[in-house]
Amino acid sequence: MAVVFEKPKGLTDAPLHYCPGCTHGIVHRLVAEALDSLGITEKAVGVAPVGCAVFAYNYFNCDMAQAAHGRAPAVATGIKRANPANIVFTYQGDGDLAAIGTAETVHAAARGENITIIFINNAIYGMTGGQMAPTTLPEQVTQTSPYGRDVTVAGYPVRVSELLATLDGPAYIERVSVDSVKNVRKAAAAIRKAFQYQSEGKGFSLIEVVSTCPTNWGMNPVKALAWLREHMLPYYPLGVYRDKGAAQGGADA
Amino acid sequence: MAEKVLMKGNEAIAEAAVAAGCRHYFGYPITPQTEIAAYMAKRMPKIGGTFLQAESEVAAINMVAGAAAAGVRTMTSSSSPGVALKSEGISYIAGMDIPALVVNIMRAGPGLGGIQPSQGDYWQCVKGGGHGDYRNIVLAPSGVQEMYDFTKLAFDLADKYRMCAMILSDGVLGQMMEPVAVSASDAPPFCADGKPWALTGTKGARKPNIINSLYIEPDTLEVLLDKRYAEKYAACEANEVRWDEFLTDDAEIVVTAYGAPARIARSAVTAARAKGIKAGLLRPITLWPFPKVPLAQLAETAKAFVCVELSKGQMIDDIRLAIECKRPVSLCTRTGGNVPSPEEILTAIENAAKEAV
Numbered sequence: 001m002a003v004v005f006e007k008p009k010g011l012t013d014a015p016l017h018y019c020p021g022c023t024h025g026i027v028h029r030l031v032a033e034a035l036d037s038l039g040i041t042e043k044a045v046g047v048a049p050v051g052c053a054v055f056a057y058n059y060f061n062c063d064m065a066q067a068a069h070g071r072a073p074a075v076a077t078g079i080k081r082a083n084p085a086n087i088v089f090t091y092q093g094d095g096d097l098a099a100i101g102t103a104e105t106v107h108a109a110a111r112g113e114n115i116t117i118i119f120i121n122n123a124i125y126g127m128t129g130g131q132m133a134p135t136t137l138p139e140q141v142t143q144t145s146p147y148g149r150d151v152t153v154a155g156y157p158v159r160v161s162e163l164l165a166t167l168d169g170p171a172y173i174e175r176v177s178v179d180s181v182k183n184v185r186k187a188a189a190a191i192r193k194a195f196q197y198q199s200e201g202k203g204f205s206l207i208e209v210v211s212t213c214p215t216n217w218g219m220n221p222v223k224a225l226a227w228l229r230e231h232m233l234p235y236y237p238l239g240v241y242r243d244k245g246a247a248q249g250g251a252d253a
Numbered sequence: 254m255a256e257k258v259l260m261k262g263n264e265a266i267a268e269a270a271v272a273a274g275c276r277h278y279f280g281y282p283i284t285p286q287t288e289i290a291a292y293m294a295k296r297m298p299k300i301g302g303t304f305l306q307a308e309s310e311v312a313a314i315n316m317v318a319g320a321a322a323a324g325v326r327t328m329t330s331s332s333s334p335g336v337a338l339k340s341e342g343i344s345y346i347a348g349m350d351i352p353a354l355v356v357n358i359m360r361a362g363p364g365l366g367g368i369q370p371s372q373g374d375y376w377q378c379v380k381g382g383g384h385g386d387y388r389n390i391v392l393a394p395s396g397v398q399e400m401y402d403f404t405k406l407a408f409d410l411a412d413k414y415r416m417c418a419m420i421l422s423d424g425v426l427g428q429m430m431e432p433v434a435v436s437a438s439d440a441p442p443f444c445a446d447g448k449p450w451a452l453t454g455t456k457g458a459r460k461p462n463i464i465n466s467l468y469i470e471p472d473t474l475e476v477l478l479d480k481r482y483a484e485k486y487a488a489c490e491a492n493e494v495r496w497d498e499f500l501t502d503d504a505e506i507v508v509t510a511y512g513a514p515a516r517i518a519r520s521a522v523t524a525a526r527a528k529g530i531k532a533g534l535l536r537p538i539t540l541w542p543f544p545k546v547p548l549a550q551l552a553e554t555a556k557a558f559v560c561v562e563l564s565k566g567q568m569i570d571d572i573r574l575a576i577e578c579k580r581p582v583s584l585c586t587r588t589g590g591n592v593p594s595p596e597e598i599l600t601a602i603e604n605a606a607k608e609a610v
Contacts, residue, residue: 017267017432034468043454048465057463063452065322066465071315078319078327079452081303082277086323086454104315107308225336 008032010041021221023157024052024120026178027146027187027252028059031091031118034192035062040199044087045079047072047102052126060091070101073108076115087198089116095125098158101192105160112169112203119160122211123232130216134158137235142216156233161208164242171203172245173242177210177233179225186238202244211237257366260433262400262426263288263330266356267296269404269436272327275354276302276442277327279316281309281335284368285424286358289330302442310335314342314355321351322464324451325442326408330356332424333374334365336382341379343417344383348466350481352411354404355389356420358427361590369422369590372512375567378421379540387479388486390418390493391540394512397431403538405436408494412448414485421540423563425513495538496547500526504533504603507551509572510561514592518561521598528599529607540568541597545575552576556609557600561585563592581608 007013010032018024035041041062048056050069057064063086067075072090080088081233097105097119108115124142125131131144139148149157161175172194176187187209194205210232212224219227240246278493284596290458297304303320307313313329320327331339337358347354361371367538379391385520387571388441390410392403400422404442407418468474470566480483497518501507510518525532535551537544552558560569566584573582585601587593 041455042457045452045454047319054467057465061461063320063454063462064464065349065452066342066463066467067318068315071311071318073344074312074315077312078277078279078307078316078321079323080319081305081316082320082323082325082327083453086452093411103308107312171549194457 002035002069005035008033010034010061012061017055017216018052020230021212021224023178023211026184027118027120027209027211028056030184030188030191032060033096033188034195035087038047038195038199040087040195043085044089045253047088047090049092049096050127051096051148054119054127054145055089056091056191067069070096070099070150072096073101073104073113073115073117077108077113084114087195087215089118089195091118093120093126094122094133094135098160106164106167106204108236109206110169112171112205114198114201116198117206118191119148119161119206119252120210120211121208122213124213126213126216127133128214145147146189157164159236161241170206170242171244171249172197172205174240175208175210175236177228177238177239179210179228185236197245203206208236210238254357257432257434260397260401261288261428261430262397262422263358264434265397265401266330266404267292269401270298270354271300271407272323272436273326273405273408274442275326275328276300276407277320277325278303278307279305279307279313279320279329281307281313281328281331283332283335284558285360285427285594286330286332286356288427289356290518302333310415311341313588314339314532317353318342318346318349318351321346322349322452323355324448324453326412328356329332333356333362333377334373336377340377340383343389344387345379345387345466346417347387348385349464350415351464352415353417354407354411354420355417357422359421359423361475362589367590368424370424370515370563370589370592371590372511372563373565373588374421375540375564378419387418388489388541389420390414390416390489392418392573393421393538393540394426395512395515395536397426397429397432400426401433401435414489421512423512425518445547469531490542494542494544494546495537496544496550497538499534499536501533501535502558504551505530505531505556505609506533506559507555508532508561508602509537509561510534510600511540511546511567511568515560515565517593517595518598520595521602524595524599525602527604530602532602543571543575548572548575549577552579555580557605558582559605561583561593561598561601563587581605
């Protein structure tokens with residue numbers, strides 16, 4: 001009998017600990033599928049962040065390191081420089097990547113470090129229970145912005161893809177979402193392309209995935225997806241922000 | 254026959270690292286250790302190595318962690334405020350059980366302090382510095398030859414025990430020049446073949462390796478810590494204690510000093526002998542593991558101890574603990590970037606001798 005659907009070999013059998021409706025599971029699968037489809041799982045080395053994906057080392061079926069909060073791009077840099085033939089990726093959330101790890105992120109991008117970053121932007125700190133993130137939207141209520149994010153006090157969200165696209169270093173930056181089948185397919189293609197570029201030695205790639213956190217947003221999964229479309233996508237437009245491999249770069253959103 | 258080359262202490266460290274097979278250096282500029290980075294920046298591209306100037310000390314130590322996890326010999330170097338920033342990464346390196354070399358060419362603190370020599374980071378480096386229960390092997394050279402030799406030794410010890418080894422030195426040794434007997438520097442780069450735990454990709458030949466410091470279950474973490482202390486750290490204490498003694502056989506006044514001040518203390522001990530005072534010097538070479546046993550033995554016969562250090566009384570605690578406070582220990586210190594003259598140390602020896610009568 002033909003197998004029509006199976007778990008990617010790039011994932012282990014460990015049950016995911018993520019909350020119901022959380023999109024981490026989808027993105028894990030897309031990363032594993034990309035590695036499998038390019039035949040690079042066996043030479044992949046991943047770096048887990050501090051945050052909800054801290055246990056990613058239990059889920060990806062390849063060599064894995066677990067980094068200090070925000071330092072994954074630096075750890076990945078060390079791994080890649082030691083063994084350039086390995087395919088090295090980090091998997092980071094918004095607090096990890098865009099707050100405490102801003103310097104590591106910006107400079108890995110500026111160096112054009114030949115690594116791939118999978119960046120989950122769900123506008124909140126999930127693991128610690130729903131605090132304001134650097135990507136939390138204006139007026140968004142969180143545990144540490146209980147009256148809504150007041151931009152006169154807490155400032156404005158960081159648009160990571162746009163920020164990094166001002167640098168000369170990155171080879172490929174795309175913002176995707178996994179809120180619909182269509183967008184999941186686009187995200188799958190983007191993640192695959194990022195790893196493809198790394199395999200070809202093109203340099204730094206980052207895929208920002210606009211994601212949901214139903215638990216800490218205080219919504220059911222369906223409402224969370226609707227909230228993502230209504231509030232996050234207008235602030236974080238999907239599209240390609242850098243593509244050194246294409247004839248023309250720039251956003252196509 | 255080894256060739257002798259006139260080298261700065263900082264250059265000796267860099268060249269020794271190359272000779273030890275280190276091909277991955279990550280650093281950030283800070284006085285008075287920048288010659289190490291400058292040397293590596295020149296050397297590494299010529300031998301297929303990596304010199305990377307990181308965006309911060311924090312990033313540099315985490316790049317070291319990544320390269321160490323990938324199985325290569327790797328190092329960073331800095332000076333006191335920079336080592337404080339690296340402390341986060343040093344704790345993770347301990348938690349991940351991976352080998353790395355961190356060099357600290359100490360300057361005066363706290364805060365920005367000054368750029369002249371100091372030993373104010375004894376506690377920071379010898380007691381850990383970062384969070385959690387862990388140890389670093391800490392080697393304290395006292396001359397440029399030892400800067401060279403101990404760098405190679407530090408890589409070997411780091412690999413042997415899969416832990417962080419540190420060279421704890423100071424601005425005097427970093428900046429001064431002495432002839433150094435160097436070994437052939439064309440050693441092949443040390444690679445991951447002997448490190449089956451390294452993150453090199455499974456190549457389809459084994460299960461994935463995971464390098465991690467997170468253990469959510471209290472019992473799991475406690476068992477791991479117990480094992481680390483009972484096996485790794487205990488083995489260091491049993492096998493790796495190093496020290497040097499000078500005229501201690503009949504010493505009534507035992508001077509203790511490490512690094513550059515130990516050289517001045519040696520002159521002071523000689524001067525005290527000329528004056529009829531039975532003085533001797535014990536110089537710890539490993540600050541962890543600390544030479545507790547020889548100090549305890551000297552306490553059986555000595556009348557008093559003088560601890561010379563470029564800090565306000567840090568190593569003196571370990572001296573007192575080692576001799577279980579059986580003898581008086583006085584402190585002879587200069588700080589702020591100053592070093593004591595032989596006469597100042599001689600005076601301290603004479604005072605100790607008077608009080609011990």
